[in-house]
Amino acid sequence: MAKTKYIYAFGKGIAEGDGTMKELLGGKGAGLAEMTKIGLPVPAGFTITTEVCDLYYKNGKKWPEGLEAEVAKNLKALEKNVGKKLGDPVDPLLVSVRSGAALSMPGMMETILNLGLTDTSVEGIAKKTGNRRFALDAYRRFIMMYGSIAMDIDRAKFDAAFDDLKERKTRRRLSVPNGTKVLDIAVNEDELSELITTFKALYKKEIKKDFPQDPIEQLKGAINAVFGSWMADKAVNYRKIEKIQGIKGTAVNVVQMVFGNKGETSGTGVCFTRDPNSGDNVFYGDYLVNAQGEDVVAGIRTPIKLSDFEKKDPKAYKQLCDVRKTLEKHYKDMQDLEFTVEEGKLYMLQCRTGKRSPMAAFKVAVDMVGEKLITKEDAIMRIKTTDIEGIFYPMIDKSQAAQLKSAFLVQGIDAVPGAAAGKVVFNAKIAEDMAAKGEKVIIVRKETSPEDVGGMHAAQGVLTATGGKTSHAAVVARGWGKCCIVGCEKLDIDYEKKLFRVGSVTVREGDFITLDGSSGNVYVGALKLVKPEPPEAYKALMSWVDQTRTLKVRTNADTPYDAENARRLGAEGIGLTRTEHMFFDSEERILAIRQMIIADDVESRKKALAKLLPFQTKDFEGIFKAMDGCPVTIRLIDPPLHEFVPHDEAGQRALAKAANVTFEHVRQRVEQLHEANPMLGHRGCRLCITFPEILDMQVTAIISAAINMTKKGVKVLPEIMIPLTIDEKEFQILEVQARGIADKLIKDSGLKLSYMVGTMIEVPRAALLADKIAEHAQFFSCGTNDLTQMTLGISRDDAGKFLPDYVDEKKAGVFKADPFQSLDQKGVGMLVQMAIQKGRSVRKDLKVGICGEHGGDLNSVKFCHRIGMNYVSSSPFRVPVSRLAAAQAVIEDKIAAKKAPAKKAVAKKPAAKAKAVAEKKAKPAAKKAVAKKAVAKKAVPAKRARPRSPSKHNV
Ligand code: ADP
Numbered sequence: 030m031a032k033t034k035y036i037y038a039f040g041k042g043i044a045e046g047d048g049t050m051k052e053l054l055g056g057k058g059a060g061l062a063e064m065t066k067i068g069l070p071v072p073a074g075f076t077i078t079t080e081v082c083d084l085y086y087k088n089g090k091k092w093p094e095g096l097e098a099e100v101a102k103n104l105k106a107l108e109k110n111v112g113k114k115l116g117d118p119v120d121p122l123l124v125s126v127r128s129g130a131a132l133s134m135p136g137m138m139e140t141i142l143n144l145g146l147t148d149t150s151v152e153g154i155a156k157k158t159g160n161r162r163f164a165l166d167a168y169r170r171f172i173m174m175y176g177s178i179a180m181d182i183d184r185a186k187f188d189a190a191f192d193d194l195k196e197r198k199t200r201r202r203l204s205v206p207n208g209t210k211v212l213d214i215a216v217n218e219d220e221l222s223e224l225i226t227t228f229k230a231l232y233k234k235e236i237k238k239d240f241p242q243d244p245i246e247q248l249k250g251a252i253n254a255v256f257g258s259w260m261a262d263k264a265v266n267y268r269k270i271e272k273i274q275g276i277k278g279t280a281v282n283v284v285q286m287v288f289g290n291k292g293e294t295s296g297t298g299v300c301f302t303r304d305p306n307s308g309d310n311v312f313y314g315d316y317l318v319n320a321q322g323e324d325v326v327a328g329i330r331t332p333i334k335l336s337d338f339e340k341k342d343p344k345a346y347k348q349l350c351d352v353r354k355t356l357e358k359h360y361k362d363m364q365d366l367e368f369t370v371e372e373g374k375l376y377m378l379q380c381r382t383g384k385r386s387p388m389a390a391f392k393v394a395v396d397m398v399g400e401k402l403i404t405k406e407d408a409i410m411r412i413k414t415t416d417i418e419g420i421f422y423p424m425i426d427k428s429q430a431a432q433l434k435s436a437f438l439v440q441g442i443d444a445v446p447g448a449a450a451g452k453v454v455f456n457a458k459i460a461e462d463m464a465a466k467g468e469k470v471i472i473v474r475k476e477t478s479p480e481d482v483g484g485m486h487a488a489q490g491v492l493t494a495t496g497g498k499t500s501h502a503a504v505v506a507r508g509w510g511k512c513c514i515v516g517c518e519k520l521d522i523d524y525e526k527k528l529f530r531v532g533s534v535t536v537r538e539g540d541f542i543t544l545d546g547s548s549g550n551v552y553v554g555a556l557k558l559v560k561p562e563p564p565e566a567y568k569a570l571m572s573w574v575d576q577t578r579t580l581k582v583r584t585n586a587d588t589p590y591d592a593e594n595a596r597r598l599g600a601e602g603i604g605l606t607r608t609e610h611m612f613f614d615s616e617e618r619i620l621a622i623r624q625m626i627i628a629d630d631v632e633s634r635k636k637a638l639a640k641l642l643p644f645q646t647k648d649f650e651g652i653f654k655a656m657d658g659c660p661v662t663i664r665l666i667d668p669p670l671h672e673f674v675p676h677d678e679a680g681q682r683a684l685a686k687a688a689n690v691t692f693e694h695v696r697q698r699v700e701q702l703h704e705a706n707p708m709l710g711h712r713g714c715r716l717c718i719t720f721p722e723i724l725d726m727q728v729t730a731i732i733s734a735a736i737n738m739t740k741k742g743v744k745v746l747p748e749i750m751i752p753l754t755i756d757e758k759e760f761q762i763l764e765v766q767a768r769g770i771a772d773k774l775i776k777d778s779g780l781k782l783s784y785m786v787g788t789m790i791e792v793p794r795a796a797l798l799a800d801k802i803a804e805h806a807q808f809f810s811c812g813t814n815d816l817t818q819m820t821l822g823i824s825r826d827d828a829g830k831f832l833p834d835y836v837d838e839k840k841a842g843v844f845k846a847d848p849f850q851s852l853d854q855k856g857v858g859m860l861v862q863m864a865i866q867k868g869r870s871v872r873k874d875l876k877v878g879i880c881g882e883h884g885g886d887l888n889s890v891k892f893c894h895r896i897g898m899n900y901v902s903s904s905p906f907r908v909p910v911s912r913l914a915a916a917q918a919v920i921e922d923k924i925a926a927k928k929a930p931a932k933k934a935v936a937k938k939p940a941a942k943a944k945a946v947a948e949k950k951a952k953p954a955a956k957k958a959v960a961k962k963a964v965a966k967k968a969v970p971a972k973r974a975r976p977r978s979p980s981k982h983n984v
């Protein structure tokens with residue numbers, strides 16, 4: 030067996046890896062290889078794979094065998110390639126040692142620059158470049174980075190020494206007035222020399238060894254430091270929050286240094302090929318003259334905009350514009366770039382798919398279809414659930430003009446749009462704690478660091494005093510679509526006293542503020558927020574979504590208001606109206622239902638129900654009207670009756686008085702209703718089996734409302750749904766009763782009105798007997814909330830104590846996701862699939878949908894498509910997510926169909942011999958069986974793709 034390849038080299042237009050190898054080379058390594066391959070100016074280097082990092086940890090933090098030799102070999106090749114040697118006293122090679130995992134983890138991992146500098150090589154560089162200040166500047170950076178990152182010396186100690194030097198020497202020499210910052214570029218050669226001596230002394234004091242003068246020792250130390258950063262607390266924590274699992278580790282990129290700190294014609298920058306906030310097709314970024322690496326992001330000086338870069342150095346800017354064009358064409362997506370200009374020449378140091386705001390996600394995708402870079406299907410596949418959620422960002426209600434004026438405090442840089450209001454918090458931990466208690470908080474920091482991500486995640490919004498649009502705070506918040514304002518320099522934050530000042534105004538921890546991330550404005554107090562209209566690109570893309578999908582999307586709605594709202598969001602009907610929610614609407618209604626419940630005999634029960642009838646009829650009229658032309662599924666009463674009665678004495682006394690019965694009577698009835706296990710008790714259709722008059726009333730209300738609205742010209746498609754069915758006989762009793770009432774009402778009205786009667790499939794027994802039930806039921810609606818509870822034997826209300834352990838990969842890891850949020854496809858999904866197959870085996874046009882929480886979950890909806898459901902039903906605000914999921918499922922089917930034959934052909938090769946032998950041995954009959962099986966297997970996807978046959982209402 031060939032030895033595993035640990036390292037992939039790149040340089041001068043040739044690369045061993047390429048852009049597809051993210052998993053192995055990390056995002057950065059793959060990007061560097063790809064850019065090299067397509068002829069962009071990338072300094073040469075090599076990438077140690079993520080597998081090596083994995084081996085390093087498996088090996089007790091030691092290098093795997095053979096790595097040392099491979100590093101030496103690649104270093105030699107690199108030296109040859111660039112014509113310089115690491116540690117050379119005359120013209121030394123310097124390298125950066127950079128982390129880079131398969132998925133971007135902004136700011137989490139470490140990079141060391143200027144490696145290879147020693148007391149002798151620094152003089153070589155000084156002479157060779159004729160720029161001693163530059164050489165010393167690079168050296169002091171290296172000692173600091175190596176000392177803090179590789180050797181764990183507190184970085185603040187280096188910073189303090191630098192500040193001390195600036196104060197003692199530079200400020201005096203240049204007479205910089207107090208109160209004005211002494212810039213790092215103002216420090217001169219002598220001062221840098223002194224700083225280096227101080228830094229080396231600091232190193233020796235902390236490590237008890239001299240700063241290493243052997244570049245190979247430096248290189249090994251730096252590589253280990255990058256490996257080490259993979260398991261640093263902040264990185265582990267970040268992966269947990271972002272649910273990043275199953276990637277091996279970080280790659281290590283060793284890259285020849287290029288220098289942005291060589292003077293006025295050099296510099297370093299970061300940019301996006303399009304505006305990551307609006308998505309507009311404009312070049313967007315920051316550039317810092319005479320600077321190196323992290324200076325831009327760290328906010329040491331304020332960077333200039335790209336337009337000013339163009340003015341300052343048009344030639345270098347032109348090179349960057351060419352790269353922008355090439356890369357967008359090549360990757361067919363918006364890119365996030367890091368670059369350095371060394372004495373007028375551009376070098377590319379990183380490229381990756383750019384993170385963008387939800388608004389930009391739609392804009393870029395739709396624009397790129399227009400530019401013929403991608404297809405509509407590509408565009409649909411690029412949108413994420415969070416993009417849709419983010420489109421409905423809250424905004425400040427502009428009708429509060431007076432408050433907007435009086436509450437205005439200060440303006441910062443508008444980093445991420447949307448608005449947020451909450452209590453000011455200065456500490457990430459406190460932010461998390463308060464948010465856990467349900468409080469809305471805004472985290473306010475001088476700047477954020479990776480340690481703060483937990484608090485940022487918990488907060489409504491983020492406000493910082495420093496940094497630009499590409500600062501840590503901005504990048505992280507943008508990924509979450511979280512409102513963020515940065516670089517608000519007038520904020521004078523006092524962490525100790527837990528307050529900030531802006532001029533004469535003081536805001537303390539716990540005070541409310543409001544952020545407008547779209548303008549950068551900060552307001553005191555909590556302003557009213559509203560939800561905006563979705564942008565044009567959203568509408569365009571969602572229209573493609575609707576053209577693509579075959580699965581219908583309905584909504585769960587109990588009121589005309591919800592129904593209208595959901596229709597605006599694209600719902601094509603109601604999959605679930607919970608009638609019982611209407612009972613709580615007014616005192617009169619709740620009294621009537623309670624009277625019904627405490628009634629002793631049928632007559633008084635009927636009397637109470639008669640009071641409810643007009644209310645229910647009216648409610649249904651409103652819903653039918655809102656859903657004109659769309660099907661509406663109405664579920665008969667479902668919860669156990671005890672949920673409707675008062676459990677405290679005062680409430681029971683009041684009810685007794687209002688219902689004109691004794692308190693003792695009420696108390697007794699309530700006691701009788703008590704159940705040890707109500708979710709498995711007297712509820713669902715069992716109520717109508719015991720009290721048929723409830724069904725009479727509800728069906729009367731539904732059909733009367735349908736008749737009334739039909740008379741008004743509304744197209745009504747009612748579907749009466751019986752909950753918690755467990756048996757065909759049970760269903761049949763209720764169906765016959767419902768039809769008796771409905772048919773008579775319709776006949777009396779003289780109208781033509783069709784309706785359906787169907788059932789929920791939410792008890793495992795119903796799924797098992799689905800073929801029997803389907804003989805009578807016209808539709809199935811899978812109630813996967815109850816079905817999940819009963820199939821797993823896990824009560825949703827009690828699951829909090831142990832279910833997290835079942836989902837946690839580090840503990841039991843039984844489920845990939847919470848089965849109440851994302852359908853357990855393996856278990857519950859199998860029951861659902863079986864119910865559909867059995868049901869359709871007796872009723873070809875059986876209409877099937879889902880109405881649990883899962884109808885709004887991306888992966889669950891895709892599953893529903895694959896098993897041939899007709900529709901999913903989700904809460905109004907999830908409707909767009911369900912539409913997207915349904916379209917993506919169709920496209921994924923297509924991709925899978927295209928891939929399948931190709932995959933087979935590939936798979937044949939290695940297995941061909943074994944297979945040929947096996948076939949020779951096999952008897953002819955067995956062969957036939959195999960062939961038959963293959964045909965049957967093939968037929969399945971075709972059948973699945975078109976399982977629908979038009980039913981009466983054709984969902
Ligand atoms: P991160 O993953 O945090 O972005 P990088 O490895 O990209 O870390 O390094 C950060 C910055 O350091 C780069 O954006 C670049 O400015 C600088 N840098 C890294 N390698 C080099 C190099 N070989 N030459 C010049 N600058 C470099």
Ligand code: MG
Nearest residue numbers: 057367378379
């Ligand atoms: Mg980078």
Ligand code: MG
Nearest residue numbers: 752791812815
């Ligand atoms: Mg249920």
